[in-house]
Amino acid sequence: MENFEVDRVDRSEISILRLKGFLDAHTAPNFEQAIQELIEDNRYKIVISMSDLSYISSAGLGVFMGFIEEIRDKNGDIKLTNMSEKVYKVFDLLGFPALYQIFKEEAEAEEAYNK
Amino acid sequence: MMKIQISRKIMVPLLAVLFVLPFGYDLYRFYFDIDILLAGYIAEGLNLLFTILYYYFLMQSFNLRDRSIQENLKILIYLLGILYLFVIVAKLILDPSYSSADMPPLPETLTSVIYANLVSVSAILLMTPILIVLKNLIYYKRTRRTYLFMCGLIIFSAATIISVVITRSPFDFRFSGLSIYNDILFSIVLVLIVIQSLRNSWITYLSRKEKISYFFISIFLFWAVYYLDEFAFNIAISSHSLAIGVFVEIAWFFQAIYVMFCSIYLLFQLPTARVFDQKMHEVASLRDLSRVINSEFDFNKLVKLLTEMAIKVIGAESIWLELYRTDSGKFYIASSQNLREDEVLSFGKSGRLALSKEVLRTGKPMLLNEILKNHPYAYLKEWKPDIGSIIGAPLISGNGKSLGFLFATKKHTFGFSPDDLAMLEAYANQGVIALDNAKLLQESFEHERMEEELRIAREVQQRLLPNKIPEIDGISIETLTITAYEVGGDYYDFFHHSENLLGLIIGDVSGKGTSAAFYMAEAKGIIQSLSKSFSQPRELLIRTNEILYETLERKTFISMLMACLDGTMHTLSFARAGHCPLLYYDAKQKKTQLLQPLGIGVGLEKGEIFQKTLVEEKLTYHSGDIFVFYTDGLSEARNHEGNEYGDNRLCDLIQANAERTAAELKDIVYNSILSFLDGRSLSDDLTLLLVKM
Numbered sequence: 192m193e194n195f196e197v198d199r200v201d202r203s204e205i206s207i208l209r210l211k212g213f214l215d216a217h218t219a220p221n222f223e224q225a226i227q228e229l230i231e232d233n234r235y236k237i238v239i240s241m242s243d244l245s246y247i248s249s250a251g252l253g254v255f256m257g258f259i260e261e262i263r264d265k266n267g268d269i270k271l272t273n274m275s276e277k278v279y280k281v282f283d284l285l286g287f288p289a290l291y292q293i294f295k296e297e298a299e300a301e302e303a304y305n306k
Numbered sequence: 307m308m309k310i311q312i313s314r315k316i317m318v319p320l321l322a323v324l325f326v327l328p329f330g331y332d333l334y335r336f337y338f339d340i341d342i343l344l345a346g347y348i349a350e351g352l353n354l355l356f357t358i359l360y361y362y363f364l365m366q367s368f369n370l371r372d373r374s375i376q377e378n379l380k381i382l383i384y385l386l387g388i389l390y391l392f393v394i395v396a397k398l399i400l401d402p403s404y405s406s407a408d409m410p411p412l413p414e415t416l417t418s419v420i421y422a423n424l425v426s427v428s429a430i431l432l433m434t435p436i437l438i439v440l441k442n443l444i445y446y447k448r449t450r451r452t453y454l455f456m457c458g459l460i461i462f463s464a465a466t467i468i469s470v471v472i473t474r475s476p477f478d479f480r481f482s483g484l485s486i487y488n489d490i491l492f493s494i495v496l497v498l499i500v501i502q503s504l505r506n507s508w509i510t511y512l513s514r515k516e517k518i519s520y521f522f523i524s525i526f527l528f529w530a531v532y533y534l535d536e537f538a539f540n541i542a543i544s545s546h547s548l549a550i551g552v553f554v555e556i557a558w559f560f561q562a563i564y565v566m567f568c569s570i571y572l573l574f575q576l577p578t579a580r581v582f583d584q585k586m587h588e589v590a591s592l593r594d595l596s597r598v599i600n601s602e603f604d605f606n607k608l609v610k611l612l613t614e615m616a617i618k619v620i621g622a623e624s625i626w627l628e629l630y631r632t633d634s635g636k637f638y639i640a641s642s643q644n645l646r647e648d649e650v651l652s653f654g655k656s657g658r659l660a661l662s663k664e665v666l667r668t669g670k671p672m673l674l675n676e677i678l679k680n681h682p683y684a685y686l687k688e689w690k691p692d693i694g695s696i697i698g699a700p701l702i703s704g705n706g707k708s709l710g711f712l713f714a715t716k717k718h719t720f721g722f723s724p725d726d727l728a729m730l731e732a733y734a735n736q737g738v739i740a741l742d743n744a745k746l747l748q749e750s751f752e753h754e755r756m757e758e759e760l761r762i763a764r765e766v767q768q769r770l771l772p773n774k775i776p777e778i779d780g781i782s783i784e785t786l787t788i789t790a791y792e793v794g795g796d797y798y799d800f801f802h803h804s805e806n807l808l809g810l811i812i813g814d815v816s817g818k819g820t821s822a823a824f825y826m827a828e829a830k831g832i833i834q835s836l837s838k839s840f841s842q843p844r845e846l847l848i849r850t851n852e853i854l855y856e857t858l859e860r861k862t863f864i865s866m867l868m869a870c871l872d873g874t875m876h877t878l879s880f881a882r883a884g885h886c887p888l889l890y891y892d893a894k895q896k897k898t899q900l901l902q903p904l905g906i907g908v909g910l911e912k913g914e915i916f917q918k919t920l921v922e923e924k925l926t927y928h929s930g931d932i933f934v935f936y937t938d939g940l941s942e943a944r945n946h947e948g949n950e951y952g953d954n955r956l957c958d959l960i961q962a963n964a965e966r967t968a969a970e971l972k973d974i975v976y977n978s979i980l981s982f983l984d985g986r987s988l989s990d991d992l993t994l995l996l997v998k999m
Contacts, residue, residue: 215989216792216818248990249816249863249938256910257861284938285865285884286906289919 194218197225205236205304207297211243214251222254230258235267238300242273247281255291268292270300317363324356329423332546336419350471353547357430364435375446375508378439379520385439386530389432393534396424404541411545422546429543430550433557440564446508459498466491467552474548492556499560503567511586514579517572524569531562588729591619595736605744609641612740613712616733617643620726622714623692626650627737628662629701629710637662637710649690661686661698666708671699671731676719695721699734701741709741763793763823770823770830776800776808778873780929782968786976786994788939794991795822795864796937799830803841806873812885812935812995813866813908821862829854829864829908843868843881844922851883851908851916863909867935871997878933879924883908883916886938887953891960893930893999898957931999932960932971939992943979951982968998 195218196211206229214222229237239255241247259269272294274282282288294300328349335341373381402418404411413419444452469487470477477488512520535558544551575582595615602608609627617625626642639650661683665672674696677687686693693715701709712734716722767789775783785798795815803809811833815822832853833846840846847868854864867888869880880888884907887900903921910916927933934956943951956975963974975994 248942249814249865250818253816253861253863256863260860284886284902285863286904286910286919289904289906289915290911 195221197222199225199229201234202301204234205238205301206234207238207240209240209243213246214244214254215246215248216250219248219250219254222251223257226254226258230261235262235265236304237262237267237269238297238304239269239271240273240297241271241275241278244275244278247278249285252281252285252287255287259290268304270294270303272297272300314363314367317359321356321359321363324352324359325423325427328352328547332413332419332423333416336413336416347471350547350549353426353550354467354553357434357550357553360430361434361438364438373442375443375512376516378442379523382436382439383523383527385432385436386527386534389428389534390530392428393425396421396428400424402542404545411541413545418542418545422542426543426546426550426554429554429557433554436561437557440560443508443564444502444505446505448505452502452505455498455501459495459502462491462495462498463553463556466495466556467549470552471548476544477552495556496559496563499556499563500567502560503564506564506568506571509568509571509575510582513586514583517575517579521569521572521576524565524572528562528565528569531558531565534558584725588619588732591615592732592736595733596739599736599740599743603743603747605740606641608740608744609737612733612737613641613643616712616714616730619733620697620714620722620729621716622697622722622726623716624690625712625714627701627710627712629741630666630708640710645690652689661696661713662711665698665700665711669700669702669706669708671697671727671734673697673722673724673727675722690715692717694718697722697727697730699727699731701734701738703738703742709738712737759820760791760793763820764789766820766823766827767793767796770797770799770827772798772800776802778806778808778871780999781871781873782998784968784972784996784998786972786992786996788976788979788988788992790939790988790990790992792818792989793820793823794818794937794939795826796939796991796993797826797830798935798993798995799833801834801837803837803870807841808871808873809837809841809843809846810869810871810935810995810997811866812937812993813864814885814937814939814991814993815864816862816907818990821859825858825862825864828857829866841870842922843870843879844920847881847883847905847908847920848913848917851911852913854909855912858909863907865907865938869933869935875926876928876999877924877926879922881905881920881922883920884910886936886941889932889934889936889953889957889960890925891932891934891964893932893964894928896961896964898961900953900957927999929999930964932964932968933995933997934960935995935997937991937993939988939990940979940994942990943983943988943992945982945984945986951979955982968996971996971998 194212195214198209198211200207200209208225208229210222212218226237229235255269262269270292271282271287273296274293279293282293287293292300292303294303331345331349400417400421402421403414404418405414413422441456444456466477466488469491473484473488475483475485475488477492478485479489481489509517535555543554595612598611599608602611613625613627616622624642624644626645627640628637629640630637639645642650674683676695677683677693686696694717696713696715698711698713700711703709712730714722714726714730771787775785787796795817796813797815798810798812801809813826813829815825815829829850833850836846836849840849847866850866858864863884865885866883867880867885868883869878869888871878880901882888882903882905884905887902889898890901891898901923903923905920906916936956940956941950941952955978959975959978960971963971966974972994975996979992
């Protein structure tokens with residue numbers, strides 16, 4: 192079984208989730224729980240940083256979709272950063288760039304929130 | 307041992323004859339006052355024969371071997387009682403007297419002769435079974451040595467009997483004259499009797515009550531046996547037969563010494579009887595519990611039983627099994643005895659877990675003799691005021707994790723001993739087994755359920771795929787599906803819009819298993835019906851997204867690639883909704899490319915952006931061109947090094963084999979993927995549609 196980890200960093204209003212390892216149907220619930228916790232804490236300005244994410248499956252992509260509506264209703268957003276080329280290809284294939292803001296660095300996403 | 311089978315019909319008259327003959331000789335001797343040496347020996351021989359035959363008669367007729375200790379003791383008491391009763395009555399009626407100057411002693415009256423004979427025979431009749439009973443008791447938990455000593459005892463007893471009969475002198479421990487042989491032999495017999503009398507391990511396993519009552523019975527028995535010789539046997543039996551006299555004497559010594567030792571042994575065991583009883587009870591209850599645990603699989607019943615048994619054995623006033631819920635990190639009472647309902651409910655409130663946390667931290671059982679006011683566990687008194695002392699033991703699973711605790715309380719302080727704590731620990735350990743069993747069972751149910759789900763999902767998937775490949779002039783189509791263990795949501799379909807207008811679709815539902823299979827079914831139905839009204843891929847996809855967005859679970863989406871093949875115009879128009887690119891081999895230019903026009907997956911967005919991003923492309927094809935539709939199972943196919951099969955590998959393969967027919971290409975691709983996987987299984991379904999013009 193491949194490993195998956197989520198680290199959370201809170202910076203004022205913004206919360207950064209750093210994903211690490213394999214995000215597939217088996218590890219997706221961990222990621223889901225991490226976002227659920229943010230929502231419970233009323234933190235809707237979310238940055239998902241994926242520099243250490245080695246793989247993402249359709250079930251992993253589904254997690255983003257499961258929450259985005261609720262988060263955007265609360266004036267929040269999920270912004271994606273630090274994707275490796277391989278991970279970006281998966282997002283791109285499915286058309287995520289049309290649905291989410293994607294940045295190279297965490298700082299850029301934070302800046303976008305602070306505008 | 308010899309096995310002599312003599313039927314009861316012969317045995318009883320035979321015994322009667324053996325009794326009457328020596329009796330007749332006694333009468334003859336009394337009346338004529340003549341002592342014939344040979345006749346005397348014959349009479350002795352007959353007496354011994356009587357005893358031996360009677361022994362065999364007993365062993366054959368009654369089951370004396372396999373009796374419990376209690377039954378053996380009962381028989382012993384009954385037999386002694388009957389013997390006493392008989393001797394008293396006979397003595398009162400016959401009033402015997404003997405001259406003790408001679409050896410053997412002589413009866414002085416006729417009634418004395420009768421008395422001697424009656425007592426002798428009754429002694430044999432009753433003492434023999436008593437000896438068998440004693441032997442049974444001695445043989446309880448016997449060792450090889452016990453058997454050897456018993457054989458020695460019988461041999462030396464027989465030697466003593468023969469020696470006394472031949473020398474016609476008593477054993478009086480003077481060690482002089484002829485009786486020196488008797489004395490030596492009899493001393494050996496006595497030593498053997500003492501040794502055998504030490505074999506009374508059956509006493510250990512009596513209950514405390516039995517030990518007390520048997521102690522008093524044994525004192526009474528000792529005196530009863532002791533006076534038996536004085537009162538009844540002494541001279542009377544020897545006047546009838548020296549052999550029986552010695553036999554009875556040895557038997558008497560045996561009984562008296564054995565009963566005496568038992569008495570002493572019982573006395574010594576009385577102080578520890580209570581503890582021993584408790585230990586036996588504990589062992590028995592643990593044995594019962596472990597048996598129940600292995601036969602009962604209902605977890606709630608099991609923990610109830612566990613607390614029921616533990617409270618009895620430990621003698622606590624209340625007991626409860628507290629379990630740790632890993633999902634919520636909270637403790638709850640799984641089962642309790644003598645706790646009020648409100649106590650169970652109010653248990654888990656915060657601030658009331660200091661004790662649980664302490665046991666969890668140390669992982670060791672603990673004992674609190676007293677709960678003082680300022681104690682960190684003083685909250686226990688608030689929760690349940692009648693706690694005087696409390697013991698607790700953790701339930702530690704095989705991997706060292708604490709699953710919960712077992713607590714027991716008493717009203718008075720200092721109510722528990724270290725033994726109680728050890729016992730509670732033993733129960734806690736049994737609780738772990740119960741928990742493990744329940745978990746294993748749950749897992750096997752779960753596994754079975756999953757297998758069943760997978761089976762259904764596979765069946766649904768199989769039924770959804772078209773069973774016929776459409777035929778269009780000049781175009782050959784091949785399909786390839788490799789399924790993974792967990793059903794993925796791969797799907798493809800064809801529909802004829804008109805004779806030379808063929809619709810093709812390939813899709814992949816996100817997620818796996820039953821839900822993916824059912825969404826696939828839903829998508830198929832919707833597309834099938836929409837395809838009646840719309841033939842252009844972009845339009846068809848927009849309509850499909852509109853409908854599916856409403857019904858799909860938010861985190862579920864379907865990637866789709868839809869194409870429309872016009873056999874008359876030789877064009878292929880296609881649109882890609884988040885799916886893998888379309889592989890196109892241009893036969894004229896001998897070039898392979900991956901076509902990836904914009905478009906987001908179906909079900910990701912309600913329509914606005916979907917419509918805005920979705921692009922339809924149209925190209926004209928020529929003979930020899932190849933199109934490959936595929937799913938991401940291909941890019942997820944990994945080899946041992948974790949490398950993906952990937953799009954590029956497929957492009958190269960098609961390009962290299964572009965001259966082959968569609969059917970040949972299919973085999974080439976299939977073999978290429980299999981050899982790439984090299985025995986590893988797919989983690990996702992893999993589907994390919996090959997279209998060659």
